[in-house]
Amino acid sequence: MNQNLFSLAWRETIRSAYWGKSLATNIGLGFLAIYFAVSFLFLGFAIPEILTKGFPDHDPISKFNNILLAYLAIELIIRQLMQKLPTVSFKPLLLQNIRRKKIVNYLMIRSIFNFFNVLPFFLLLPVTFSMVGEAHSGVATLSWFLAIFILIFSNHFLAIYLKWKFNEAEYGFFIFLAGLVGLYAINHFGIVDLSGALGKLLDLILVNPAITILLILLPVLFYFLNVRFLLSRMYLNLVSGKQKAEKVGDYSWLNNLGETGRFIALELRLIWRNKRPRSVAVMTVIMLAYGLLIYRTDPGKSMPEFIFILGGIIMVGMFSISYGQFFPAWHSNYFSMLMCQRLKMKQFLQSFYMLVTVVSVACYFLTLPYAFMHTKIIYTHLAMLLYNLGINIPLLFFIGLYSKKRLDLNQSSVMNYQGVGASQWLAGIPLLVGPILLFQLFKLMFGVTGGYIGLGILGSVGILFHTFIIEFFSKKYLKQKHQLISNYKNS
Known part of the structure; x- marks a missing residue:
């Protein structure tokens, strides 16, 4: 069934009038994607040298693990601004003999095929081989690599869930930014060393790779939060939703x-x-x-x-x-x-x-x-x-x-x-x-x-x-x- 839904989505895309009219835009975005991929690849090769010269008294791998939280926070903000929500014209599907849970799972699986999930690969691949792989065993290196991607996919599903919730809130995005600023202040002033905690966890994974299995619970949790949210709203009588009365200022002056x-x-x-x-x-x-x-x-x-x-x-x-x-x-x-x-x-x-x-x-x-x-x-x-x-x-x-x-x-x-x-x-x-x-x-x-x-x-x-x-x-x-x-x- 999921295969049929993917096929229908592809046909809907290529048959739409916008597909042909936006060809130039798609080509431009393609070149932009290639540019960022190449830039991240070069940055990945440069990171070991940057960390060695910038922090000569620190282990470059541990330092990279410590700053990873900042990367994830910035990525979460960018996802909120740029990542589109997984959507589908589900009205016709609800009229068919298709379970709502099947439609929701299809939406969430389709959302994984996202440029923001692919881009870190170009950054991490050279770092993994040129820095981590030289100092640790193959199993430890692979576990470390998978652990970071598990965190990235957790970020992906968390960003989607927050965006669904923010769409229902008037100032949701600003509340989100305020929360991130608060977490940054807690970390910056040493109240709780959040970046250090994540760094120590990734350092521990290099020593004990089995811990990576526990991290899988994180994206699974955010995945099911999204599923529960969508299932509670995927009804024909809730599609249009309640219209909120708009308060428009008086411009008679x-x-x-x-x-x-x-x-x-x-x-x-x-x-x-x-x-x-x-x-x-x-x-x-x-x-x-x-x-x-x-x-x-x-x-x-x-x-x-x-x-x-x-x-x-x-x-x-x-x-x-x-x-x-x-x-x-x-x-x-x-x-x-x-x-x-x-x-x-x-x-x-x-x-x-x-x-x-x-x-x-x-x-x-x-x-x-x-x-x-x-x-x-x-x-x-x-x-x-x-x-x-x-x-x-x-x-x-x-x-x-x-x-x-x-x-x-x-x-x-x-x-x-x-x-x-x-x-x-x-x-x-x-x-x-x-x-x-x-x-x-x-x-x-x-x-x-x-x-x-x-x-x-x-x-x-x-x-x-x-x-x-x-x-x-x-x-x-x-x-x-x-x-x-x-x-x-x-x-």
Whole structure:
């Protein structure tokens, strides 16, 4: 029966309209997977030397075992963000003579075939042979290797279970992050040495390989937690679930801005009510902390200028890029109805411009505390703010003219490629790489400070003429609206 279910899933995939339309996306993801696999393989060969040089007073195997908990914690976070839940169109299956438990077990088994479960293999294989295998017997080495993969599969099933639970909680993911931060604090301040405990367990497995058998209980436990959770909800009368009443803020005060204000209110309601745009807004807030990763430098060392440009465009312009690259596809589900209303395209574009401007300016002020790390952030982020508003937003208007795919607003935006076309992939080049290349050009002519001034002047010109730019694109969108309607209906 499981074989038949796998066969049905494969046929459903290759026969779907999205399979053919997303061929370019699948090829791109394939190359990305190869890149990460090769990177992990090289890292695996480099780890013994890194540990030997970095910790000369420690046994490299024991040190690797100690830091494995940090790897598992980071992997769990990445799985929460990127790993998709195992799903199937089970309504038709429930009407057949197929036990619910059989469907659930099929879902869980299918979830094992996941890139996140394969990727550690490329890291651990060279470590196992080049570091562990040289110091221990074959049985001990194999047991150690299997023990780590048992922990990885435990992580896999735990991530799925948590994600099911978080989907039912309003702020589940943030509770999860808070829990991890709490565990990190407990370990960091020495209250409980969690990483040391796992390290000692793996060290013990190298001495007594039979302990590996006990670890099997861990993934089995998480597996059955998932099975029990799904069985309790796999009923036809629970498929749609209870609709939770949405509390949407009162945006009537925006009516003072006229038609433009009403469109801004429409955008805000869309963001608040739907999961995908709401996750873009949440990611914008999270990415404000990106500077903590890229702006940290050793005393006396300078940072490359492109780091400041990239950090500025990502933190200040994150919302405009993430939200704007799908404009006007956010409204694709009702775009034809929208175009039938008595509205002015100019107000439609103006509302988007004003919303993005307000968010970008707010992000700029929220990133000013990074000036305590590097004072030049005050003017580098200002230059990127001006560039984003004056150059990137008109570029997003241009990209939107060729929007082809309808968006499903009820899915998360993280690792979700539904509605992603060639225009979204190509958009990243001028939006992110463009300011870096322009800065290098201005830098060659006028120096470093002149480079930032040049970017700021370019953006300021775009801002000064934004009314004419919006007028220009409103005419373009009016000519293109029937093609956009057709694209959304056929996608």
